[in-house]
Amino acid sequence: MSANLSRRGFLAAGGGLSLAAVLGLSGCGDSNSDSSSGDGAKDLKLLLPGAVPDGWAAVLEAVNKKLQADLGFSITPQFINWNNYGSQALLKFTAGEKFETALQARWLNMAQLVGSGSLVDVGPLVTGGKYPNLQKTLNDKLIELNKWSGKLWGIPQVNSAGRIHHFAIRQDLAEKYGITEITDYPTLEKFWYDVKQRDPRVTPIALSQNQSNLTCVPGPVAMFNAASWENANRIAQSFSGGSMPFFLAENAKETGSSDPVPFWELDGVVDALRTIRKYYQDGIINRDALNVDAATTKGLFTNGQTASAWATTDGLSSTTLLPGLQKAVKGAQLANVVPLKGGKSAKPNQTFQADNFTVLNAKGASNERAMQLEDWLSIKENHDLISYGVEGKDWKPVGADKFEQLSTYAFPGFALCWRTSLERRSALMTESEADWFSWAQDYDNFTVDTFASFIPDVNPVKREEAQISQAFTQYGNPLFFGAVDVDAGLDKLKKAVSSAGLDKLQTELAKQADEYLKTVK
Amino acid sequence: MSTSTAAGRRTVEPFTVISVICVTVFGLLCLIPFWMIIAGSFTDESKLSVSGYSLFPDPFSLEAYRTIFTGPAVLSAYRASIFITVVGTALSLAATSGISWVIARRLPYISRPLAIFTYIPMLFTGGLVPMYLLVTQYLNLQNSLFAVILPLLVAPFLVFIQVSFFRQLPEEILESARVDGASELRIFFQIGLPLSKPILAVIALFYAVTYWNEWFHALLFISDTEKYPLQLLLQNLISSVTNAATLPQSTAQAAPVYQLRLALTAVTIGPILLAYPFAQRYFVKGLTLGATKG
Numbered sequence: 088m089s090a091n092l093s094r095r096g097f098l099a100a101g102g103g104l105s106l107a108a109v110l111g112l113s114g115c116g117d118s119n120s121d122s123s124s125g126d127g128a129k130d131l132k133l134l135l136p137g138a139v140p141d142g143w144a145a146v147l148e149a150v151n152k153k154l155q156a157d158l159g160f161s162i163t164p165q166f167i168n169w170n171n172y173g174s175q176a177l178l179k180f181t182a183g184e185k186f187e188t189a190l191q192a193r194w195l196n197m198a199q200l201v202g203s204g205s206l207v208d209v210g211p212l213v214t215g216g217k218y219p220n221l222q223k224t225l226n227d228k229l230i231e232l233n234k235w236s237g238k239l240w241g242i243p244q245v246n247s248a249g250r251i252h253h254f255a256i257r258q259d260l261a262e263k264y265g266i267t268e269i270t271d272y273p274t275l276e277k278f279w280y281d282v283k284q285r286d287p288r289v290t291p292i293a294l295s296q297n298q299s300n301l302t303c304v305p306g307p308v309a310m311f312n313a314a315s316w317e318n319a320n321r322i323a324q325s326f327s328g329g330s331m332p333f334f335l336a337e338n339a340k341e342t343g344s345s346d347p348v349p350f351w352e353l354d355g356v357v358d359a360l361r362t363i364r365k366y367y368q369d370g371i372i373n374r375d376a377l378n379v380d381a382a383t384t385k386g387l388f389t390n391g392q393t394a395s396a397w398a399t400t401d402g403l404s405s406t407t408l409l410p411g412l413q414k415a416v417k418g419a420q421l422a423n424v425v426p427l428k429g430g431k432s433a434k435p436n437q438t439f440q441a442d443n444f445t446v447l448n449a450k451g452a453s454n455e456r457a458m459q460l461e462d463w464l465s466i467k468e469n470h471d472l473i474s475y476g477v478e479g480k481d482w483k484p485v486g487a488d489k490f491e492q493l494s495t496y497a498f499p500g501f502a503l504c505w506r507t508s509l510e511r512r513s514a515l516m517t518e519s520e521a522d523w524f525s526w527a528q529d530y531d532n533f534t535v536d537t538f539a540s541f542i543p544d545v546n547p548v549k550r551e552e553a554q555i556s557q558a559f560t561q562y563g564n565p566l567f568f569g570a571v572d573v574d575a576g577l578d579k580l581k582k583a584v585s586s587a588g589l590d591k592l593q594t595e596l597a598k599q600a601d602e603y604l605k606t607v608k
Numbered sequence: 609m610s611t612s613t614a615a616g617r618r619t620v621e622p623f624t625v626i627s628v629i630c631v632t633v634f635g636l637l638c639l640i641p642f643w644m645i646i647a648g649s650f651t652d653e654s655k656l657s658v659s660g661y662s663l664f665p666d667p668f669s670l671e672a673y674r675t676i677f678t679g680p681a682v683l684s685a686y687r688a689s690i691f692i693t694v695v696g697t698a699l700s701l702a703a704t705s706g707i708s709w710v711i712a713r714r715l716p717y718i719s720r721p722l723a724i725f726t727y728i729p730m731l732f733t734g735g736l737v738p739m740y741l742l743v744t745q746y747l748n749l750q751n752s753l754f755a756v757i758l759p760l761l762v763a764p765f766l767v768f769i770q771v772s773f774f775r776q777l778p779e780e781i782l783e784s785a786r787v788d789g790a791s792e793l794r795i796f797f798q799i800g801l802p803l804s805k806p807i808l809a810v811i812a813l814f815y816a817v818t819y820w821n822e823w824f825h826a827l828l829f830i831s832d833t834e835k836y837p838l839q840l841l842l843q844n845l846i847s848s849v850t851n852a853a854t855l856p857q858s859t860a861q862a863a864p865v866y867q868l869r870l871a872l873t874a875v876t877i878g879p880i881l882l883a884y885p886f887a888q889r890y891f892v893k894g895l896t897l898g899a900t901k902g
Binding site: 167178 | 653654736737740741744745827828831833843844845847848865866
């Protein structure tokens with residue numbers, strides 16, 4: 088009996104000690120981390136993707152000093168690495184954490200957050216005249232076309248009007264083969280075959296796994312889809328980023344009927360698949376594209392082992408590719424090739440939907456302060472400070488709108504402060520890229536797509552969409568990289584998506600797109 | 609009989625030869641990939657991206673290690689990881705041993721409910737969001753290294769193993785201690801624990817490896833970069849280098865991606881690998897005893 092009591096005493100003591108330990112430990116946390124304190128509005132917490140930039144402490148100190156003097160508050164950004172950004176940001180929203188802004192996008196969790204009421208409609212705030220610097224830097228078209236059912240759920244972050252996928256090529260090799268300038272797809276193809284023939288150790292172009300259907304499904308152009316370069320006026324629609332693309336009727340606006348068809352029914356897509364298969368067999372594209380990541384293909388290009396790389400009109404291919412390339416290959420030159428028929432007068436279709444948005448947390452301590460911050464960042468001096476770092480230490484101006492990088496500071500501006508009119512260009516930017524970048528910054532160089540602000544709601548067909556996405560990845564990717572016979576591969580894909588519920592997805596898309604058409608004037 | 613034994617000692621049996629060959633081949637199969645990782649981490653990126661792994665680093669390059677060790681706060685990250693591992697393992701060992709002892713003693717009204725309470729998390733968990741809310745909003749442990757330690761403090765599976773071990777300690781020894789007037793605490797500390805060194809070593813090793821490799825809770829709860837443990841710091845590093853190729857940042861560092869991955873593997877597994885030799889002599893005994901008797 089006494090032994091029993093002793094044991095119970097021991098247990099009681101153990102329990103007591105454990106409780107004391109937990110209570111004691113609870114005091115070990117960082118009490119400043121809870122922004123629900125009264126200071127929440129004086130120190131804005133921001134979620135940013137990526138690693139902490141080199142030299143960030145000095146830049147943050149300068150930003151906060153100026154911000155404190157101008158507006159009376161400071162910022163504390165939290166950087167979350169890219170691999171975990173999506174899930175972590177979602178968790179923080181779900182848990183009701185009090186931060187002010189975050190990067191969101193359709194390819195992250197924006198639709199889900201809109202559905203759960205976690206985001207603030209910034210439309211009235213942006214256009215209300217209360218934040219003039221911000222309003223001045225956002226084009227009306229950009230604001231209008233980024234609204235979802237009339238509401239703007241974030242500040243669109245873009246550094247150009249339209250984004251056209253294209254190629255960065257080794258201009259020195261092209262000149263070696265007697266090609267001075269590439270302006271159309273047949274010449275580009277000839278360049279690749281010349282590379283294969285005359286520099287057999289160099290792969291004409293390397294693809295990575297995340298390029299997937301960019302190779303053949305227009306949006307409005309696709310890398311190896313010659314028809315899309317001839318006529319860049321069709322943009323695929325899908326329920327989510329990795330889902331199966333559909334094309335809606337070209338004359339939908341006139342007929343009022345969207346009539347969606349699977350991507351393979353669009354003229355030129357199957358031809359593009361056959362072209363890719365031929366490139367695969369001829370060694371024009373790499374054979375391991377299904378397993379290669381973007382970092383590797385970039386490394387291959389900068390080491391001089393490939394002759395072309397994927398690029399987009401964001402003005403960044405020169406800065407990311409040229410220094411490494413010229414270090415590895417003496418005399419190497421870079422040129423951006425956009426083989427659109429008609430060149431800069433082609434007027435390709437665009438939805439103008441931003442890839443990224445800065446969203447305001449509905450549970451943030453002060454949405455007002457967050458908007459003040461966005462307005463403050465729309466002033467050139469402040470924008471330069473956070474985007475490029477401390478002048479003289481991290482960068483120096485070259486002319487009025489260029490800069491030379493002096494350090495390795497790299498801020499993810501696309502998550503907070505990208506403003507088309509305020510972005511400086513790198514002094515390293517090649518002439519051809521500068522030309523195309525200038526072209527891409529003008530909204531008048533593009534045609535607004537009929538379905539520009541159509542954002543399909545996946546919820547009614549969530550299960551089918553998930554199954555089709557899986558089948559699309561499994562059977563589609565080998566086709567898009569030329570790894571399987573086109574007819575056999577396409578048959579398999581069609582069967583797989585059909586049994587996964589293609590008809591239901593297509594019907595739902597038609598229903599939603601037809602509804603949308605009624606709102607288009 | 610003795611003659612044949614003596615002859616047996618002189619001749620090598622075919623089985624022994626085959627065993628030695630098999631074990632050697634298996635050993636090499638385990639060691640060669642490891643060696644290739646080490647060699648690759650010292651091979652220049654330009655060669656590595658073209659021809660892949662090789663047995664000898666040629667051309668030799670320290671670029672990846674330079675990238676890692678000139679990166680921010682590697683030393684403080686090592687410090688954080690060592691703190692989490694040492695303190696976490698000590699606390700976990702204490703908590704697991706304590707709870708296992710109580711369950712193993714089969715006390716009426718206590719042991720069984722406690723066992724059920726302990727084992728339920730093997731089947732169900734509260735989920736990520738409740739845990740996040742508990743740690744950040746109730747325990748207020750954000751930016752504390754204990755936020756990494758506490759959620760992993762008791763592993764039900766290891767309690768299960770340790771209970772099995774405690775139950776096969778001879779009851780007579782514990783009973784005689786009680787007859788001699790020893791209290792429960794004294795029995796636990798002076799008889800139970802000394803007899804359980806093999807299982808303590810095994811459990812400590814499991815916890816140490818878990819804490820050393822832990823990055824997820826740090827990702828959830830630690831935003832102060834000076835408190836990042838090594839694994840989180842390195843994960844951030846590799847993530848930023850890998851994503852630099854596709855993301856629209858103003859500059860992308862020309863860091864050696866392949867080489868860096870291999871060097872990171874070498875840097876992260878090195879220290880914890882040293883723990884194995886210390887625990888090895890207890891390892892097999894502790895595992896098998898705990899696993900087969902109960």
